[in-house]
Amino acid sequence: MSLQTNYLKKLSILLDLIDFAKVDGLVASEYDFLLDIAEDMGVDTVVFNSLFDSNIKRDLPKTRKETIKHFYNLAKLMNVDKKRSILEIHKLHSLGISMGLSSSSIQQVLSIMHNYPNKEVPLSVIENTLKSTI
Secondary structure, three states, X not given: OOHHHHHHHXXXXXXXXXXXXXXXXXXXXXXXXXXXXXXXOOOOHHHHHHHHHOOOOOOOOOOHHHHHHHXXXXXXXHOOOOOOOHHHHHHHHHHXXXXXXXXXXXXXXXXXXXXXXXXXXXXXXXHHHHOOXX
C-alpha cells in the first residue's frame, strides 16, 4: 500500500470518528480524544481540524484487525464524555453493520460496557466478542 493511500485511509478513519462525535454535539473531551488519535496516526493538527469541514471519500476498514480497531475507537469515543445518547448508540450500531459486524455482536459489546470502569472495554474483550462476526 502506498504512503498516500495509507494516509488517506487514516483520514477516512478520522472522518468517521469525527462524524460519530458530532452526532450528539462535539464536546472538548471528545475533541481532545480525537486529536490524540490523529497525532498517534501522524496527522497534524491543521489537517485534523480541516477534516471537520471535509468531503474526503471514506474507506471502510478492509481487514478484520482494522475493523475491530475502528469499532473499538468508536466505542471508546462514545464514552469519552461519560454519557451515551440514543443517537450515539444508533450511529455506532449503523457503523458496525456497515463494517460487516452482526447486530448481535454489536449489542453484546454495548451490554458488556457496563461491566468496566468508565465503560471502557479492553480491546482484547472487543476482539473476542467480535471475532466470530467478521
